Amino acid sequence: MASFFGNFSRFGSVLVFLFLELICLFLIVQFNQKQRDIWFYSGSLISGKFLEMSNQAGNYFYLSSVADSIANENALLLEQITNDKSLPLLIFSDTLEVQIDTAQTxxxxxxxxxxxxxxxxxxxxxxxxxxxxxxxxxxxxxxxxxxxxxxxxxxxxxxxxxxxxxxxxxxxxxxxxxxxxxxxxxxxxxxxxxxxxxxxxxxxxxxxxxxxxxxxxxxxxxxxxxxxxxxxxxxxxxxxxxxxxxxxxxxxxxxxxxxxxxxxxxxxxxxxxxxxxxxx
Amino acid sequence: MNNAVVQNVIRGVAFILIQVLILKQMEINSSWLHFMSILFYPLFIILLPLRYSTISVMVIGFFTGLIVDSFYHSMGIHAASCVFLAFIRPFAFTILSPREGYSVDLSPTAHKLSFPWFVRFSGLLMLSFCFFYFSVEAFTFAYIGQILLKTIVSFFFSMILILAFMMIFNPKE
Incomplete structure (x- = not known):
């Protein structure tokens, strides 16, 4: 029975099958307008998805530097508030309004x-x-x-x-x-x-x-x-x-x-x- | 070039001519069933002798499909379907293997094996072929309903033609 199907191994025939289908795929996309449109549309959908995912991953790695810059900015703002002698000393939160004589600041x-x-x-x-x-x-x-x-x-x-x-x-x-x-x-x-x-x-x-x-x-x-x-x-x-x-x-x-x-x-x-x- | 090869070449040319000269014209002129294609030429690949290896059948199918494609202006679609048909042919043999097995020089015809066997064999292959063909033609499964409808209708009419041919001519090889 098995001798019928294979001078070649089944593996070889699968390879040839895939090879021929790839050629066909190339021909279809190359020479048929409708399939070509679908192919490139799907391609852009998939690549768009990948780009979005990589972008999100990139954003994630970017987060720490964003947090750093926000921390720097916060420090600067808090410093300005703390050191502004014309304002009552107001540190960190609205609930905590510690007023100290400006001379003591x-x-x-x-x-x-x-x-x-x-x-x-x-x-x-x-x-x-x-x-x-x-x-x-x-x-x-x-x-x-x-x-x-x-x-x-x-x-x-x-x-x-x-x-x-x-x-x-x-x-x-x-x-x-x-x-x-x-x-x-x-x-x-x-x-x-x-x-x-x-x-x-x-x-x-x-x-x-x-x-x-x-x-x-x-x-x-x-x-x-x-x-x-x-x-x-x-x-x-x-x-x-x-x-x-x-x-x-x-x-x-x-x-x-x-x-x-x-x-x-x-x-x-x-x-x-x-x-x-x-x-x- | 022995007799069997010549016979197969002649049969291939004849089937392709029937397909592209008669059936394709019918398809164009029949506005009443625009989602129907009668696909007859795959019978050529189905009837190739068992002794041909899967790879050689796939290569034959590839070029047969390319020729049909050049008439249909659908480069690659028929070729892809024929390669697929050639690829699954051994599986159909295995599934439908008769109790006594096959003999080496056999062609899978109704004459050599039984007519009911041929109906099952060609039915299985043609159904796969039609589904693959219309899937590739649509090139997306977004319209799976349409693909299935086309597959079933075309399969039905193609099988009528194929079985009629087998009953009338009943080829030995």
């Missing part, structure tokens, strides 16, 4: 950067930024996002810097309650990455769950009035004169991406002044 430069490494599972967490001293970043600069404070720069190389996260047991942030102005210290106990402890608020202070917490401004690292989070609960330990409270952070540090480094432009002046007193 400190000048900060905002350096946009991207977090390229981060951890939240240790007792002392750090994250890495993709910019370093070449971009003007130096140790002890504050790091913020529009939703709140996230850390402080510790080590800087030419192109990278490592920052201490808020989620670090050594971190102490001086905070104030926006509504009443009482201040305390915020620290992290190494459990929930969304919650920090708040101590040193005197027990005569009037606290309400949901109070907004802002930076107190008692250091040159963060300007006053930056949002940090909201008060989650509080209690007074027996015999203590201070509240033990917990704060829900505004920014989820476990998915940090774009951040701003705060460069205090008048810090050298302050340091000079402070060291001159020590040297007296």
């Amino acid at each position: 400190v000048r900060y430069e905002l350096l946009p950067s991207k977090v390229i490494n981060n951890s939240i599972n240790k007792n002392r967490n750090f994250f890495t930024l993709d910019k370093g001293s070449a971009d003007g970043i130096a140790p002890h600069m504050g790091i913020v996002t529009p939703k709140g404070v996230v850390g402080i720069v510790r080590q800087v190389s030419d192109n990278y810097s490592v920052a201490m996260s808020l989620l670090n047991s050594q971190m102490r942030v001086s905070v104030a309650i926006k509504r009443t102005g009482y201040f305390g210290t915020m620290s992290w106990q190494g459990k929930n990455p969304l919650v920090m402890d708040l101590d040193d608020i005197p027990k005569h202070a009037d606290l309400i769950v949901g109070d907004t917490l802002i930076t107190s401004g008692y250091s040159a690292i963060f300007p006053p009035g930056l949002q940090l989070g909201i008060l989650r609960d509080f209690k007074i330990e027996p015999g203590s004169n201070f509240y033990s409270a917990r704060v829900e952070l505004g920014e989820d540090i476990s998915r940090l991406n774009y951040i701003y480094v705060l460069k205090h432009l008048e810090k050298p002046e302050i340091l000079e002044l402070e060291t001159s007193i020590e040297n007296e």
Whole structure:
């Protein structure tokens, strides 16, 4: 039976079949107007689809550079707002309108950067930024996002810097309650990455769950009035004169991406002044 | 050039002439069924002897189709269909293989095998041929309904002609 069909193998006949059909296809498209039109129309449909897909893929790769440029632009705009002494200091959000006497306004430069490494599972967490001293970043600069404070720069190389996260047991942030102005210290106990402890608020202070917490401004690292989070609960330990409270952070540090480094432009002046007193 | 080859060449020329001189004219003049084409010449490829390899049948079909195409001003369409017909012919043999098998020097005629066998064999091939032909002619499956309608109508009339020919002449080879 099989001997009938093949001096040639079936594979060979399939090849010849495809070859002849290709010739026919060429002839059809070459010499028949209707089929030619359909052929080129379908061809353009398919190539159009491919172009669209490749374009979309290209857009996707392009996104990160778009995000970079938007971050730069944001930094520039926020800087202008922050440094405009004729305006009340208005930082980051409409809900947070911290007005400070214009004479007190400190000048900060905002350096946009991207977090390229981060951890939240240790007792002392750090994250890495993709910019370093070449971009003007130096140790002890504050790091913020529009939703709140996230850390402080510790080590800087030419192109990278490592920052201490808020989620670090050594971190102490001086905070104030926006509504009443009482201040305390915020620290992290190494459990929930969304919650920090708040101590040193005197027990005569009037606290309400949901109070907004802002930076107190008692250091040159963060300007006053930056949002940090909201008060989650509080209690007074027996015999203590201070509240033990917990704060829900505004920014989820476990998915940090774009951040701003705060460069205090008048810090050298302050340091000079402070060291001159020590040297007296 | 042995007798069988001469006979096949004569038959091929005759079938192509019938197709392009008579059936094509009918097609042009019949406004009452514009989606009908009577396709008779594929019978030439169907009747080629079994001993011809698939490849040689495909090459013969290719050139037969090209000749028909040159008359139909549809370069490549008939050729593509004939190559397809030649390609699926061995599968039809396999599907419809009689219990005792085929003998080497056979031509697949009603005389050598039975008439019902030939009806099934040519029907299967012609249906495939018509469908392929009208698909290639439309060059898109956007009008699949029209393709199927043309296929069925043309298949029906082509088969009447082919079977009538086989009954009247009943060729041995």
